[in-house]
Amino acid sequence: MEPITTVTSTTIPLMKENIDTDQIIPKQFLKNILKVGYGRNLFFDWRYIGPNKPNPDFILNKPERQGAEILVTGDNFGCGSSREHAVWALKDFGFKVVIAGGYSDIFYMNSTKNGVLAIILPEDQRQILAAIAPDEKITVDLPNQEVRYADYTFPFEIDPLWKDKFIKGLDDIAITMGYEDQIEAYEAKIPSYN
Numbered sequence: 001m002e003p004i005t006t007v008t009s010t011t012i013p014l015m016k017e018n019i020d021t022d023q024i025i026p027k028q029f030l031k032n033i034l035k036v037g038y039g040r041n042l043f044f045d046w047r048y049i050g051p052n053k054p055n056p057d058f059i060l061n062k063p064e065r066q067g068a069e070i071l072v073t074g075d076n077f078g079c080g081s082s083r084e085h086a087v088w089a090l091k092d093f094g095f096k097v098v099i100a101g102g103y104s105d106i107f108y109m110n111s112t113k114n115g116v117l118a119i120i121l122p123e124d125q126r127q128i129l130a131a132i133a134p135d136e137k138i139t140v141d142l143p144n145q146e147v148r149y150a151d152y153t154f155p156f157e158i159d160p161l162w163k164d165k166f167i168k169g170l171d172d173i174a175i176t177m178g179y180e181d182q183i184e185a186y187e188a189k190i191p192s193y194n
Helices: 085-093 105-114 123-130 160-168 172-177 180-188
Strands: 006-009 011-014 048-050 070-073 097-100 117-120 138-141 146-149 152-155
Touching (some): 011 123, 085 105, 097 123, 105 117, 123 146, 123 152
Antiparallel strands (some): 006 138, 138 146, 146 152
């Protein structure tokens, strides 16, 4: 995983409640077994009005919103099915941080395991962030657990274990590989039955 400490970026506000995983990445795009290539179909039913025809009114298609790494959204984001592809699509599109009012438990865990920082902030704070101009930036400071914009500072909570994993860029495999010497020593003690 790529480490995340501080992310300073423009934002994309998508202030809808209960955005489920089928809206994030529809089922017909789940055939790929790799974690890449999903970004082009992120929010497919909202982004396109025909085959390869972007909806000019949808915020992800607005020229002034391109390159944003922070999504600001409503409550209960990522509800629905447990598909990990939803997080893969967000990450592949370029999002490093999602700020919502809450998440389904499975989506939140999928985010932490795939390097997308899922932050919970109350609605009044998210409305402030959603109202900023397309060229204005906010800063997500993970070590200090703050979202900063202009004169605003919004603290957020995160489990210390997940915080450490994000800052160090560690996924479960990388953590396991940190015990490689001990694993090899244990395996060397196992009798061989050839």
